[in-house]
Amino acid sequence: MDDQRAGRDVGVDLAAVARLLADGTRAAFCLALLDGRAWTATELARYGGVTQSTATSHLNLLVGGGLLVEERHGRHRYLRMADRRVFELIEGLAELAPRQPVRPRSLTVASRQEALLNARLCYDHLAGTVALAVKDAMVERGLLDWGPEPGLTEAGAAWLAEVGVAVPASRRPLVRACLDWTERRTHLAGAVGGALCSHLLAAGWAKRVGTTRALTVTPDGRRALHAHLGLALDEPIR
Amino acid sequence: MDDQRAGRDVGVDLAAVARLLADGTRAAFCLALLDGRAWTATELARYGGVTQSTATSHLNLLVGGGLLVEERHGRHRYLRMADRRVFELIEGLAELAPRQPVRPRSLTVASRQEALLNARLCYDHLAGTVALAVKDAMVERGLLDWGPEPGLTEAGAAWLAEVGVAVPASRRPLVRACLDWTERRTHLAGAVGGALCSHLLAAGWAKRVGTTRALTVTPDGRRALHAHLGLALDEPIR
DNA sequence: AGAACGCTTTGACGGCCGTCGAAGCGTAAT
DNA sequence: ATTACGCTTCGACGGCCGTCAAAGCGTTCT
Numbered sequence: 001m002d003d004q005r006a007g008r009d010v011g012v013d014l015a016a017v018a019r020l021l022a023d024g025t026r027a028a029f030c031l032a033l034l035d036g037r038a039w040t041a042t043e044l045a046r047y048g049g050v051t052q053s054t055a056t057s058h059l060n061l062l063v064g065g066g067l068l069v070e071e072r073h074g075r076h077r078y079l080r081m082a083d084r085r086v087f088e089l090i091e092g093l094a095e096l097a098p099r100q101p102v103r104p105r106s107l108t109v110a111s112r113q114e115a116l117l118n119a120r121l122c123y124d125h126l127a128g129t130v131a132l133a134v135k136d137a138m139v140e141r142g143l144l145d146w147g148p149e150p151g152l153t154e155a156g157a158a159w160l161a162e163v164g165v166a167v168p169a170s171r172r173p174l175v176r177a178c179l180d181w182t183e184r185r186t187h188l189a190g191a192v193g194g195a196l197c198s199h200l201l202a203a204g205w206a207k208r209v210g211t212t213r214a215l216t217v218t219p220d221g222r223r224a225l226h227a228h229l230g231l232a233l234d235e236p237i238r
Numbered sequence: 239m240d241d242q243r244a245g246r247d248v249g250v251d252l253a254a255v256a257r258l259l260a261d262g263t264r265a266a267f268c269l270a271l272l273d274g275r276a277w278t279a280t281e282l283a284r285y286g287g288v289t290q291s292t293a294t295s296h297l298n299l300l301v302g303g304g305l306l307v308e309e310r311h312g313r314h315r316y317l318r319m320a321d322r323r324v325f326e327l328i329e330g331l332a333e334l335a336p337r338q339p340v341r342p343r344s345l346t347v348a349s350r351q352e353a354l355l356n357a358r359l360c361y362d363h364l365a366g367t368v369a370l371a372v373k374d375a376m377v378e379r380g381l382l383d384w385g386p387e388p389g390l391t392e393a394g395a396a397w398l399a400e401v402g403v404a405v406p407a408s409r410r411p412l413v414r415a416c417l418d419w420t421e422r423r424t425h426l427a428g429a430v431g432g433a434l435c436s437h438l439l440a441a442g443w444a445k446r447v448g449t450t451r452a453l454t455v456t457p458d459g460r461r462a463l464h465a466h467l468g469l470a471l472d473e474p475i476r
Numbered sequence: 477a478g479a480a481c482g483c484t485t486t487g488a489c490g491g492c493c494g495t496c497g498a499a500g501c502g503t504a505a506t
Numbered sequence: 507a508t509t510a511c512g513c514t515t516c517g518a519c520g521g522c523c524g525t526c527a528a529a530g531c532g533t534t535c536t
Contacts, residue, residue: 011337012269012332012335012336012337012417013262013265013335013336014259014265014268014269014328014331014332014335015259015260015261015262015264015265016335016336017331017334017335017336018256018257018258018259018260018265018331019256019260020256021252021253021256021260022253022256022257022259022260023253023493023494024251024253024494025494025495026253027251027252027253027256030252031250031252040512040513041512041513042511042512042513050494050495050496051495051496051497052512052513052514053495053496053497053498053513053514053515053516054494054495054496055513056513056514056515057493057494057495057514057515058494060514066334067334074502074503074504074512075502075503075504075511075512075513076503076512076513077512077513083334083386083387084387085330085333085334085386085387086334088330089327089330089331089334090252092323092326092327092330093252093255093256093327094250094252095323095327096255096304096305096321096323096324096327097250097251097252097254097255098250098251098254098255261523261524262524263524263525278482278483279482279483280481280482280483288524288525288526289525289526289527290482290483290484291483291484291485291486291525291526291527291528292524292525292526293483294483294484294485295484295523295524295525296524298484312482312532312533312534313481313482313483313532313533313534314482314483314533315482315483
């Protein structure tokens, strides 16, 4: 009997899916897409540090394997996660993955990494540990509902007005939960998240680090967050 | 700038874990180990259709990567899943994996493991033909959603309460699809699967056969399954 | 003591696949 | 029309890794 090869005849090809994520570049793409947004092929190529041709072949594989879905608009190819199950798969992998304490090649790179983990832009809102702290504090104070369907409370609306955050009216949902790929928790997105982040920058409470997506909270910002949210942020390690 | 390679410096090495499962032989090993038992290296080699030396190197990788744990007893090397997270990872992969049509198994092989095929423990829940029958009946009665994203319906929650199954609250997903390596189909896992199985044993509806993973459904159990699910189980062939 | 068994090590072979540059194609901007 | 841009295709290179046979080591059986 060729029952000997039974293991290879299993009706499900696990390895085919795993192989899609077994490459560093493709894994990096998926980690980037964990933010739930749609990225263009070029953005992903740059993020992964590969040429466009390389990115194209990777993206073909990921789309063909059903992990990503694409939308063509003009000369752009937008890519996003196909399914909630894919999010969960990536999360499961991340849980078991070895954490490499990021090997700093230079001090500037190291501090930039630090800043990225601490606070950064995710689309148009705040991400990183600071974002999580802000969200937690807002939930704590009853400004946000953070159940299965996140929303802004009345107290939250009043608080925004008091702080001076104007939320532009749009069809965009007020509050959304965005998954953070460094912390693997959700932070505040949606119209409120965007407006709050704009205010942080406009009021000089946070500044962008160079041209990257990294942010630093200014001393003014720390004072303001403490005053309005009772938040005590540590000095960034420099 | 070397911000270009930002995606590669993320502190989590997803690809390292995925690479462990990206090989057909290693994937076959993991599918075999999905039954929660400890297999010897030789059993796995035979199951995967490779030589012992090949199996050794694969097992070293899987143990080194933290997916499996080993126990040495005399000249035997026993291997089993390291963690519940590993089970869930494999299940998650199986959900997304391409399905190949199952080719019919020979009668001799089919009758050989009749007892195991009928009902057995898979990790902490029920597996085998009985498990499939239970799952199918639950889906039939609208107690479970069994689409791409399996879930418990309201009727399902009510049914559990009526039957007397208490599902402990945890971060664990309520309902999961677990791949059955004998049937090549998915059965009920997750918190509900575990709780249901506990109840079967606690209520005397099923009993373990000796110290193995095999189960028999008691007459009481058959009556109960018929009453609650309209399930007509045949007498076990023995 | 001797034989059988389970597993590991070593070395060599072969194939798969990720990478790039260059050229090509279609869309959008000027 | 012309240019720029985003993406794809092609061909070639190179490295990684899964595979086996054979020899070796330690344990258990007779």
